[in-house]
Amino acid sequence: MKLLTRRALVIMVLALAVISGLLIFTVRYLGEASRWVQHSANRHLYTNGQLKAAGTIYDRNGEVLMQTVDGTVHYHENQAVRAALMHAVGDPNGNVVTGARVVWGKRLAGWNLLQGAYRFNQRLNHFSSDIKMTLDAELCAVAYNALNGRKGAVGVYNYKTGEILCMVSTPTFDPRHPPDIDKEPERYEGVYINRFLSAAYTPGSVFKLVTAAAAIDNLENIDSLVFQCSGRTVIDGEVVNCPTAHGKVGFEKALAKSCNVAFAQIALAVGADALQTYADKAGFNSCLEVNGIKTRVGQVDVKDARRPDLAWAGIGQYKNTANPLNFMVYMGAIANDGVRIEPKLIKDSLFLRLVRSAASKERVLSPETAMRLGSMMRNNVISSYGEGQYRGLELCAKSGTAEVGGNRMPHAWFAGYMEREDCPLAFVVVVENGGGGSRVAGPVAQKVLQAALNRYTGE
């Protein structure tokens, strides 16, 4: 029998093959069942291709953003709110892949791994299928109106809790009446992309906040340095220029005036390694996740850059790209004494609020550096952008006018935060090919922040 015992191993091999097949199926099941279940032929969830019932999406104040009643989808009654939140909620056809309808589709459909599509008494369990977002529908509508048809993105989040209050991307449309995108390709260019989460733009001068952070920590004599700006400087035969000659400028004034000549020299003094380190700390070259949604990675790579390229990189040009959300979170880190709070779009349950507080923090700057940057950003507003326009906001900000080449207008950036304990908000505004940063993007930020202040403090 020893002989047959050995030969019978072939049975063992077959049995193991079947068992591993079962394992493969189980792994696939765990990974893909949520996708399988959402096929429109699934009669547990769909009748005639329409969801029988789905969870409701609410904003932070309980406004209904989307709900399904008897197989029909209903949106918010206000047109501006619908358009402003189209990217956050998702479009009817699921083309916005970062929209709640796609990302949390299985939850909305009432499916989970344990329970499957089981419905007690044929009814959807709204407790587990509803979604409460951190967004403020009104605030998003304000941002949408402020953009006034221009392409771009607006984001506002609470830098103490991480809750994103405003997330608007344009172009957009009213999901209740989807337009024929193909008829107006120019107007609806990239309409399904949530630019706030998934776009990367040349940052321009807002990137000086990264260069400045590197300078504060690496150049001991930074406060005593004085730069002579004649409107242009030559580095290894290549010209870096400023819109106007700023004359003699110190570090703080260089940031307030956004002097390219000064910052080109600062970048060279800091060096490629330090600049790369601080760019990485600021969130470049790494992916940030918002409730599982991966955002676009902003890129900075100066490790092997030539000196003129390093100078251009230090003022946010060269090959640098920035994702609006990532940059907003950097602003939040500066505001929050150098500690970055993970942003989120879904309201946490009470339990998670208790345990999360310790888990999602990360220090990216020392408190001193953050404080110094903050005071310089405050100075920017007072001395350059005009405190009068932003009265009461206690605004700290930096503008950016990112050259994009060709004959196109530069991207307008405006990013920063409000230094108010009762309204701790950081923000970013990008207007594509909008023109000058503080002139074009500044007023958008002003309208949104003023509205937020009104809503949350009554001022």
Added chain:
Amino acid sequence: MDALFTSLQRLLDMTAARWANITMFFSSLSTIGFADIYTLFVRWVFPLLAVGILVRCILPLLRNQGYNRIWGYLEVPGNIKIPIRHWENSLGRSKLSDIVVNLPFVSRNHAVLAYHRDYWTITDLGSKGGVSINGQKIESNGEVHAGDTISLGGAEFRLLAAEEVNDDFAATQGRTRFSRLGEGITPGKTLLLLILFQVLGAFQLYYTMPEETRLTILLTVLVLIAVECLYYIIAFHCSRKYLELELLAFFLCGLNLLVVAADVPNQLLKQLIAIIMGLVIFVILQLIIRDMERARKLKYILAAGALVLLAANLVFGEVRFGGRNWINLGLITFQPMEFVKVAFVLAGTATLDRLLTTRNITAFIAFAGTCIGALIIMRDLGTAVVFFGVFLVIAFMRSGDLRTIAYALSAAVLGALAAITLMPYVASRFEAWGNVWQFANTIGYQQTRTMIAAASGGLLGVGGGNGYLVNIPAADTDLVFGILCEEWGLIVALAAVLMVVFFSLFAFFLVRGCKSAFYAIAASGTATIYLIQTALNVFGSVDLLPLTGITLPFVSNGGSSMVASWALLAFIKAADSRSRAHTHESGRLI
């Protein structure tokens, strides 16, 4: 950390969801029927019971490996007694001999010593030194009795009878590392769990199925439970064998009835009769092959019967679902190939002396060729694959020749390629394979619907009778795994498949302790059939393999398939010659 929080949150959500369900239940009592509440709770019980039954059956079967009874001794000078543990024992210099005689003048495979109740035979395997009994040189084989002296080319042994038969030996000796695990598990309690599962399942369908079928469902399951209890009580008193194998099969039969009840309730009676017939044949077949002589006769009778069935099928066969594999006898229709499987496994068997003397398996090859050829003519390619797989395994078990197997395999691959190119029906199956979502409404229809149904069930299932997969044609046979997943949950479905796989694993463990090569090969053949059918059925329906119309043993709807599954199980049962221990616990009925 984050993953931990997410899972904690999910847990809380679930608890909250449960709570919400309960509050909802109180707030709108009027609209909720008892059926809803029943399903709400029992769907948590089924996975627990299924896993419990699986574990409780597996552990005792693995408890003491191999067979420990001693049939006699070979005494060598110096008063050393070598125990003879099998009915068939090879003697020789080879390390793979059952009794290794490491002397230079003994051949590698010298002789086979076989037990025949009141005498022994010794067969010379063509050794150089020859074999003699009491000094008399034998030609090919000769009878040996206790007290006789055997000489293998000069090495002398004296055959001694075994001492008093000691039944407790099995319980106390030869324990393996699994032995502790199985302790304290009594088959009676497992049977109670099994009955609980079937009763709860029957009531689940009672509440969800249309009025007119309800009584049939309850009665059918009730009869099944009665049969199970009756069999258990008789078997417990009449046999000292382990009963877990039958318990697993009963569990699968219960699932089978639940699936049939949800899909085609009017076939319940037919299926119940098939289960009882299967059980009867299972018992009779065991009784017949207990005696080696009878088994050998049966082998030829069945092989001849199989050829007749094949011919009849080719002449009178009816076409159903693309294959001409049905015979209609007016009152009953059946699939003859299911029964040919049983004959096929038996035809491949051989005793150890035959196995070691004649490497010639021409007759078996011819028989296999006939069967597979007939299947191809009938366009039943799935079954052809099953037969071919069993043929390969049995041929390997008998010859140990890898090269021949490799030739056969490459020939089969060429044949398969030819089939794909020549038969459009087969080609479309291969085209869909791996891309079913692209063809979700055409050639990938069945597979995608199975996966959708499986996903909809989650781990717990939506409850028996609440599924939609039953509306797909032939779902109760080909897509039965999907029905299990959808209605009873992934856990129950996986447990069911693992039970079938375990039959095969168990067969593998039995080979070492088999009395005769005959049983070892028959058990291995059965194991192979179960495994290949399981793989083709389950993996075919979820797109890991091309879809074929093969049944899942015991679980798929189909009378012929059910009877054949039971008949094949008899071969595994026959190979298990161990007996239950006389310990206090396992001596009780429940």
